[in-house]
Amino acid sequence: MFRPALQNRGLPSSFLKQFSRTISSKQWQTRQGKDAYTKEASMQGLKSRAAFKLLQINDRYRLFKSGQTVVDLGYAPGSWSQVAFNLTKPRGRVVGVDIIPAQPPRGASTIQGNFLSPRVQEYVKDFVRDPNRGRPRSQLPTLNEQGKSSPSTEPGAETDGGYIDLERSSSAHINKDDDAAPLPTKAKVGSVDVILSDMLMNTSGTKSRDHLGSMELCKAALDFASNVLKEGGHFVCKYYQGPGEKDFENELKRLFHRVYREKPESSRSESKEAYFIGIRRRSEKSQEN
Incomplete structure (x- = not known):
């Protein structure tokens, strides 16, 4: 040749x-x-093939149901948020977080910012603290002529919007002052049902370095989950396989009743990626034992 x-x-x-x-x-x-x-x-109009990874994980572990609150870390381009929205509607809400600017998927609220920034994490906690924020407007109560509460039926209503016009009165872009003091708000403990993390650092081609980077992101996602995930809630995070995964698995077992490793069929065979799945967060008392 x-x-x-x-x-x-x-x-x-x-x-x-x-x-x-x-x-x-x-x-x-x-x-x-x-x-x-x-x-x-x-x-099917999905943002990327990654949607099938989450669909296959859900087929096996049944993570989603109507009305849940889902936080999707590293959501861009949005295929996981698309799946989560469709599996939690009509009363669910999906909040995506990513440092990469991307058009919010239909039905999801999104926040542009570096998730590793404490300030961004506090903003997300503040967002999910309000049980109505980010839900479809057609499900939010309004006052009828008699002054009684009733569901809104605004035609074509979707959600409170993405990072482009989130809440209409404030920007959800949080790209500066990463080292500034966290916002003075706290999430309601147990405000999230499912946390998804498809976050991944730029790969270097060095297996050990890429593995360590993925473990850092998994730990950041787990720390966040320990603060906001409901008892009985679920957790999914992507990682690159390597020697540090066993220690992280042990951390997961302290927080969840069941922990699994999964490589979905739609994940490329040559890829080192895999997923940890934490099923049913333990109660505070159970974690102490």
């Missing part, structure tokens, strides 16, 4: 890097074009 010897032509390194990126991009596009899950996601 003929292969151009680029290294021997005296071409600048910037050109070689660009050529390498082009080849990788073409390979990625070819793989995506042949991928059945990618095609099916496009046909």
Whole structure:
């Protein structure tokens, strides 16, 4: 097979890097074009093939039901939020958090900010503290002519909106002052039913480094879950497999009745990603024993 010897032509390194990126991009596009899950996601109007990972996890562990509050960490482009919204409607609410700006999926409220910032975490806690905030307006009570409470039936009402016009009076962009003091608000303990974390740092190509980075994000998500997750609530987080996963699994077992590791069928076989699933958060008393 003929292969151009680029290294021997005296071409600048910037050109070689660009050529390498082009080849990788073409390979990625070819793989995506042949991928059945990618095609099916496009046909169903899903943001990405990742939706099938959560659907397959839910088929096995039954995480969702109508009316739940779900927090989706690292939500962009939004396929997990799409799944969560459809499995918790008509009375559920989904709050997505991501540092990447993205169009909010239909039915979800989203907050743009770095989740590792204490200030962002406090904002999310404040958001979910109000049981009505972020729910479809058609489910919120209004006063009728007799002054009695009744469900709103506003035509075409969706939710309180995403980060673009969240609450109409304040921006949910939280991109600065990461080291500033946390906002002086506290989440109501037990205000969230399901926490999802599909967060992942930019991969370096070094397995040990990528594994440690994923464990950091898992621990941040678990710390957040320990503050806001209801007794009986569930937890899902993505990680890169490696030696640190056993210690993290032990942490999960202290907080949840059952803990599983899962690699969904739709996860690429060559990928080192997998998911921890924590089922039914323990009571405070149970955690002490």
